Amino acid sequence: MDKHLSTQFDAELSGVSTRVLEMGGLVEAQVAQALYALAHSSGETAAQVIAAEGRVNQMEVDIDADLSAIIARRQPTARDLRLLIAISKTIGNLERVGDEAARIARTVQHLLNTGVFGRLRLPVSDLEFEAQLAVASLRKALDAFARLDVNQAVEIIKQDNQIDAEFDGLMRKLITYMMEDPRTISASIDLIFMAKAIERVGDHAKNLAEQIIYVVKGTDVRHNPVEAVESIATRRS
Numbered sequence: 001m002d003k004h005l006s007t008q009f010d011a012e013l014s015g016v017s018t019r020v021l022e023m024g025g026l027v028e029a030q031v032a033q034a035l036y037a038l039a040h041s042s043g044e045t046a047a048q049v050i051a052a053e054g055r056v057n058q059m060e061v062d063i064d065a066d067l068s069a070i071i072a073r074r075q076p077t078a079r080d081l082r083l084l085i086a087i088s089k090t091i092g093n094l095e096r097v098g099d100e101a102a103r104i105a106r107t108v109q110h111l112l113n114t115g116v117f118g119r120l121r122l123p124v125s126d127l128e129f130e131a132q133l134a135v136a137s138l139r140k141a142l143d144a145f146a147r148l149d150v151n152q153a154v155e156i157i158k159q160d161n162q163i164d165a166e167f168d169g170l171m172r173k174l175i176t177y178m179m180e181d182p183r184t185i186s187a188s189i190d191l192i193f194m195a196k197a198i199e200r201v202g203d204h205a206k207n208l209a210e211q212i213i214y215v216v217k218g219t220d221v222r223h224n225p226v227e228a229v230e231s232i233a234t235r236r237s
Contacts, residue, residue, distance in 0.1 A: 030101035
């Protein structure tokens with residue numbers, strides 16, 4: 001590839017990567033708004049989250065189309081091709097984060113419509129803490145993607161266990177609530193669905209981190225124990 005074509009290719013890669021980060025910022029804002037809607041019983045904010053879903057979906061379609069065009073025109077090799085493949089998987093994960101945010105927002109709307117907020121005592125604060133961990137992981141994953149930071153990617157993967165532990169703890173608490181007061185069963189089930197959606201946000205952040213390692217190291221680390229991932233990430237390329 002001559003210098004002119006190489007410069008064009010680099011510009012195209014940079015442009016696509018920038019749009020991925022824009023998409024990531026949008027879905028991160030969606031999650032934050034969904035959690036605000038939950039914490040403040042805000043139907044208006046929940047509606048805003050749902051309204052943004054179409055924009056996220058369209059961004060995924062547009063970026064995917066650009067990736068296909070770049071691959072067809074440039075026929076990239078090695079690391080550049082890995083980056084394009086990783087971007088395709090990354091935008092898929094980001095789109096699903098947006099889906100989870102919309103799911104939380106719709107559940108908030110349902111709880112508001114049934115008049116649960118203010119009527120029943122529910123462990124919403126526990127859900128908020130799990131959410132803070134998941135949003136922090138997503139934010140770190142986007143930052144690591146921008147810099148292709150393998151070390152930070154490993155830290156995100158390690159932290160995923162903490163989110164899972166918070167989810168498990170919340171499940172135990174909600175089961176206790178339902179056993180002690182059957183009136184909370186319906187609302188508790190709704191909270192379980194939201195807790196699961198938040199856990200999936202953490203899972204998608206972990207998936208993004210795994211893609212970063214794949215781009216830099218050329219090894220697919222999915223389904224590997226953390227120790228093996230760390231070993232792969234720290235070895236010399």
